[in-house]
Amino acid sequence: MRADAQRNYDRIVEVAREVFREQGYDASLDEVAKRAGVGPGTLYRHFPKRENLIDAIMQSWVDRVDEAADKALAHEGSPRDLLLAWFEQYVALISLHKGGPAKITSAMCDDSSPIATKCQALTRATSRVLERLEAEGALREGVDVVQMCRLVGGVATVADQADLGTDDVQPLLGVVADGVLR
Amino acid sequence: MRADAQRNYDRIVEVAREVFREQGYDASLDEVAKRAGVGPGTLYRHFPKRENLIDAIMQSWVDRVDEAADKALAHEGSPRDLLLAWFEQYVALISLHKGGPAKITSAMCDDSSPIATKCQALTRATSRVLERLEAEGALREGVDVVQMCRLVGGVATVADQADLGTDDVQPLLGVVADGVLR
DNA sequence: CAACCATACGGAGACCGTCTCCGGTTAGCA
DNA sequence: TGCTAACCGGAGACGGTCTCCGTATGGTTG
Structure with a gap:
């Protein structure tokens, strides 16, 4: 995995943990992406389904x-x-x-x-x-x-x-x- | 209640019963409206929240x-x-x-x-x-x-x-x- | 029966969330 | 330094919720 990809991956997980804690597992994934400073595309490439993100968390x-x-x-x-x-x-x-x-x-x-x-x-x-x-x-x-x-x-x-x-x-x-x- | 309103009300409930049976309580309400032959506005006027419709059913x-x-x-x-x-x-x-x-x-x-x-x-x-x-x-x-x-x-x-x-x-x-x- | 108006209709469209596609960018390597 | 595969990210399609408002109509009254 390329360094920038790893960076984004980690950041998304970190932010998602925070957002899910605040809003539950139904929180908007675009919001997660936004807060993580990445585009939705990046988020969905790393985590095709919501469950994949939950799994990572x-x-x-x-x-x-x-x-x-x-x-x-x-x-x-x-x-x-x-x-x-x-x-x-x-x-x-x-x-x-x-x-x-x-x-x-x-x-x-x-x-x-x-x-x-x-x-x-x-x-x-x-x-x-x-x-x-x-x-x-x-x-x-x-x-x-x-x-x-x-x-x-x-x-x-x-x-x-x-x-x-x-x-x-x-x-x-x-x-x-x-x-x-x- | 006006006669046409009553007609629509009944028709929506009838259709909703059918749609919910097919797709569960998360089915699209616009779909219910469409199948009932009414606009979304009519549906939401009669049933402001999904629960109101469920209640009627x-x-x-x-x-x-x-x-x-x-x-x-x-x-x-x-x-x-x-x-x-x-x-x-x-x-x-x-x-x-x-x-x-x-x-x-x-x-x-x-x-x-x-x-x-x-x-x-x-x-x-x-x-x-x-x-x-x-x-x-x-x-x-x-x-x-x-x-x-x-x-x-x-x-x-x-x-x-x-x-x-x-x-x-x-x-x-x-x-x-x-x-x-x- | 005509005129009136409160009541109800319904569709355009704002808003939000999901998810994809693709032109542009960049890391890592030779 | 230059190349390329890997990656980025935003525009936008799509579908659902819900509202607003111009239009239509049922019911009532003279």
Whole structure:
């Protein structure tokens, strides 16, 4: 990649992160281009689809997912506490930007999605939590990772779109936890 | 209302129902106007916001909600069966059009929304089911109607956006049911 | 039945976002 | 220094939302 191309690429990602933080994942891409000081053509050449840009923004995010799982697993407490701790981390991670929960949850299991690797990071981290619960015999039969991600993702999506606060979200996660644990 | 206005109003609603069925709630409103043989101005005068049009389309829908609740309540079986039967009805009702689950679920509890009365019909029907379960002592403490609607709505939203089939949705509803029942 | 006017129509067009095409520019190399 | 492949970026096509305003018409009144 040529030096100027790399420069533009980095600048676009940086600016997009800022714009998406302010306006959510539906923000205008032309606005991103403008703020980055490049033409729309340049932006679309580097990132043909919006998802490609989101993917680029999320590069460092994968590490945070793993760290969050570590943190939840380190926490001592009942299986329910562990699960709830992870659910909260999960929701927080996918709700970083408005529109995120819907984008990420609907891309789950779609390997052709540009953000597929990001979804895999989430399912992998959730698996780690689930394995611990499994080992403790705290899990109901027939519960699998993808289901859990969809359930929690669904809660996060509703919370995101209806602008719910933590107080409204917590009980919902509680129900999901109860439905999944013995 | 003048006769020609009424004629146009009815025609727009009729056409919109058709277009939304084909293309979901995000369909172009200009297209609706065109197919209805009216100008965009006419459409927007009758329905200033997309939700107003959706609301008009859903006029008869409220009856179906009540009927669906009747049907679920008539069904004999365990509390879990009853709840699952209602959940499935619920999902089906709000998933009639693509984009519906998200629209309806995020309008829940927002009295200023044009489709507020429709949401109320849903919560009312859900209440009836919940009261029955309550009377049977099958419900956990601290579960309220809105939470349930959000949970099921969340599942429906994910299913809608990720194009999930019934086979994928059913287990999710099962988890919610287990989380809500004793 | 004619005249009037409040009401409603509808299309031109402003505005915004997406995305492409292509003439011009430039980095990197020989 | 000069060449060329790679890259830039802006003009503009396209499609959607929504408004404004000149025009048409339904309904009423004398």
